[in-house]
Amino acid sequence: MTHKQVRTRFAPSPTGPLHMGGVRTALYNYLFAKKNGGDFLLRIEDTDQTRYVEGAEQYIINALNWCGITIDEGVSVGGPFAPYRQSERKELGIYRDYAEQLIRSGNAYYAFDTAEELESMRKRLAEEGNPAPTYNFAVRHSMSNSISLGSEETKSRLNAGTPYVVRLKVEPGQTILLNDMIRGEVSFNSDIVDDKVLLKSDGMPTYHLAHIVDDVLMEITHAIRGEEWLPSAPAHAMIYKFLGWEDRMPRYAHLPLLLKPEGNGKLSKRDGDRLGFPVFPLEWTDPSTGEVSSGYREKGYYPEAFVNMLALLGWNPGTEQELFSMEELVNAFTMEHVHKSGARFDPEKTRWFNEQYLRKKPTNEIAERISKLVASAFELADTDHRLNSSYLEKAVELLRDRVQFEQDMPIVGSYLFKAPTSYEEAVVAKKWKPALLPFFNDLNNRLSHCSPFLREPIDAIIKECASANGIKTGEIMQLLRVLVSGQGGGVDLIGMLELLGNEEVCRRLHNGLKAMPQ
């Protein structure tokens, strides 16, 4: 018995930037495919021309790229089943062929109803107390379609060029069973399935027809999508059956949704930055309004951290491991461990993930990346010694456990690159006494002669100087810090002095002492 090669697809609609829920769907598709030695495809479902957004498709590709989700086949890379863009496939007449096949077999029909007629039908039904006014078996006979009109009238309308749609003909009274990979068996009564539009009046297929045709033609084996599709799944099962494709139907998996951190509802694109965190992987500028939505990348998140966080939102490895590389995710991923219920997104934990990855990053890489940031933030010349890799690397070592993002380093450790211009008042008020001036002058003098200017000798000098002046180190350590850095807290004090070097330390000490109240 030969197993079919596993093939999954991510099939977004280019109606704007991909939000993190979409990224997670792509990720799970990717992980599942890779775990099973299969392929991951990208198909663009651009069948709604009215919602097409310029740049959205490229954004999707860029986002997947940034996340390290590699596309084996599809838009941007091509493949044997091209084209992978539904608008282009429509030009080939692919969908119309199948819609017509369904009409011939009596499982679909032409409908000529106008938008106004549909609206008044729903209104009428609602007034009659119908809990779910839909176009279905109960109303199709009173609407304008090939069933109510008969073949003659239908033909003449078609010939006259009357706009029409093709609708699925759903027979009532049937039970449709679905075997979902995550939810197990789910059952529906066909009475509640409406006569869905399959082909729109502009000739484009709807999602319902298009995804099925393409999944079969592209030999997709597993359709992993969001839970919002579950209610239309019975209609999809019927289409497979009517097209004679029951044995080619992929297995479906309906993923739980990502919920807002607080309040109600699923996380949506509209949430944007309103909630204080990005919902998009990459920054996005709306082409029509110019409105900018922030992205995880621009906020300084590592893609590994973002992906790791997303993977664990709705899935777990069954072990207590939390940090996963993409490769480890692939190995550990199973659909059995995907949760059924929605997962509330937690921005705080996302930051924690980033922190974990920051800890593991090689120092020289970080130093290289923050170099430009430092240069511009402190207006340093290219030749400035503080931009030397050895200086930057030491700064990174001092700062790395204190920040969650690389770009916070120059902010949190500004005093490593710039002499203070003010001195934390609370500390000065509490600890400074003019009587300490002789001690600090002595210390400054001793430090100026300290060579090599390294941790041990610096430490020794401070202690010697304190005892020579009859002062306890506890009285002066924090003052020393404030005098040199301006702040009452910060990186390891001796490490900071060592990095700054004795010239700089002595200069800062000198200026600091002048600024102290007499």
Add this chain to the structure above:
RNA sequence: GGCCCGUUCGUCUAGGGGUCUAGGACAUCUCCCUUUCACGGAGGAAACACGGGUUCGAUUCCCGUACGGGCUACCA
């Protein structure tokens, strides 16, 4: 409203008839380390929605209720 799906600490989750005195992580609190702030370490508080079954025994299985979510378009 109707249909479908779901419900373990505040959050993400482990566990799925007895091993549960319900485990981990984030957040939170306390202490230690650190003459600072973090990091780190130790510890604490914190959950099986409720009601009925089934069973010798239910957090685990079934039913109902409540609550949450999704869908209810010529959008995906």
